Amino acid sequence: MQRVFVLVSNKQPLMPCHPARARKLLRKEKAAVYRRYPFTIIMTHRVGGDLQPIEIKFDPGSRTTGVALVGHFNRGSEVIWAGNLNHRGAQIKRNLNSRRAIRSSRRNRKTRYRPARFLNRRRPKGWLPPSLRSRVDNVKNWMLKLDKLAPLTQIAVETVRFDTQKMQNPEISGVEYQQGDLAGYELREYLLEKWGRECAYCGAKNVPLEIEHIVARSKGGSDRVSNLTLACTPCNIDKGNKDIKDFLKRKQKRLKKIQAQAKTPLKDAAAVNATRYATGNVLKGFSLPIVFSSGGRTKFNRIKLGYKKDHWIDAACVGESGSHVIIPQAITPLIITAKGRGSRQKCSMNQYGFPRTGPKKHKRVKGFQTGDLVKAIVTKGKKIGTYVGRVVVRASGSFDIGSGEEKVAGISYKYCRLLQRSDGYEYT
Structure with missing residues (x-):
């Protein structure tokens, strides 16, 4: 089990303790819960303690x-x-692409839009997308x-x-981290990430994988990373120095995937x-x-x-x-x-780029905002029970609680008690 973080009464950190000790301190009321995720307790009276690196x-x-x-x-x-x-990062890129498409569509239709801006802002040093x-x-x-x-x-x-240059041209020398005991580890890790840690020929997972030349060296194949893939031992033996088109002639779909992925750099x-x-x-x-x-x-x-x-x-x-x-x-x-900390988009759009909702008025409703961790004890109605999870707020005060398939809708804010404010992250 993970250690529990411990703070003294002035919120200075102590050495993390074992969960059993944390439970004992909470039971004796010598400490209180300070934070749920990551779980942290705060001492009620203690001030100092011994620290280790x-x-x-x-x-x-x-x-x-x-x-x-x-x-x-x-x-x-x-x-x-x-x-x-x-x-x-992938979600952010999709959101930006969607926004770009909507704005472009508005301009082409000559409807209400934000004018295009070009070359009017300088990117600061060290700028990243x-x-x-x-x-x-x-x-x-x-x-x-x-x-x-x-x-x-x-x-x-x-x-x-x-080091993609070293991978494309293995004869380059002078790279210290690829010498001695560490030789080849960078290349293997690159291939594992690129090919999804599975055999390229049969899709086997959780088995030992070997570096395989798509075009065999005996047939003129090079050691460039674009000519390398991963294969399980049986597939590697069966292929030998065969042409990949002959080896996968009955698996045309997989053949096309390998040919395309081999030349594609790892994003x-x-x-x-x-x-x-x-x-x-x-x-x-x-x-x-x-x-x-x-x-x-x-x-x-x-x-x-x-x-x-x-x-x-x-x-x-x-x-x-x-x-x-x-x-x-x-x-x-x-x-x-x-998960982010909400959206700056004023209202949602339909598939044609027109608003389908009204502009947002308040981010926080009845003292809660989407993403807060709450506990709801419902005492009457059809949904009697205790629910703990993330909350999705509505202006009406009727919230959704939970995550994934266990989400429960229509819980009044009156039954909700805040456990932890949303900090932009979801925990499991």
Whole structure:
């Protein structure tokens, strides 16, 4: 189980404690619940305490960033808290594309529209597209949150970097991180991400995968990354040096997919390459010692220690200290999903770009806003019961509570009690 964050009465962080100890303190009323996610208690009287070094580690990714807190104790380095931070960059890009299409449609119809603006704004130094900036901001926000909840002493970050030039031309020399024990780890990780960690020929998952030449080297194939894919051992043996068109002549759909995907660069690689400097600069602003390490070193540490692939586990294995980190078997990560803090769009549009609702009046209704964590105890009517979850507010005061398939509609605000304000993230 994850450790529980502890604050003293003046809100200064103490060492995180075991959940059993936190329950004991709450039962004896020596502490109170300060925050639900991540779970934090605050001491009612205690002021100080002994502290030990805690290192926060990040494994930045295009879609998910792994976060781990590693305590450096006398008995060794151990993970005490972990989380997977899911980004919403793809959703932001879809929203921007939709807005662009609606505005373009209005201009073409010569109806009410915002005039086009061209070359009238300068992009500041270090500018990133909103879909990429959100990834950097998420890392910054969680660094701020955890810095207030735990006595952090050091930062370690994986410099998620795919050297695409080295992959396209393997004869290039002088790249230190691809020498010695780490040789080939960057290329393998790139291929695993590009091909979805499955066999390109049969789609097998959760099996050992081998690097496979689409055009065999004996037939003139190169070691360029555009000629490499992943295959399970049986498929790799069956294909041998056959032409891929002959090998997959009965699977034309899969053949076309492989041919198209082989030449397509990995978009996620471009995303992490574009944000790695911004992420590093943001974390440097926290005035803590910071260490950068390559993705190849992370994977080398994880495989050497025998841990499975996961973003938070990769975060724990970042850097030199990741070569001997202990991950308790009972620990489970907190799944954090970025949801945003509402929309600036005044009203919703139909498929033709015309307003279908009135403009929003108030973001908060009856003291609640969409995304707040609430507990509702309904004592009468058809929906008697207790409901806990995220709330979706309406101006009428009749709310929806829950998430996914367990959502319950039509709960009056009078039954709702606030547990935690919305902070732009959803927790599992």
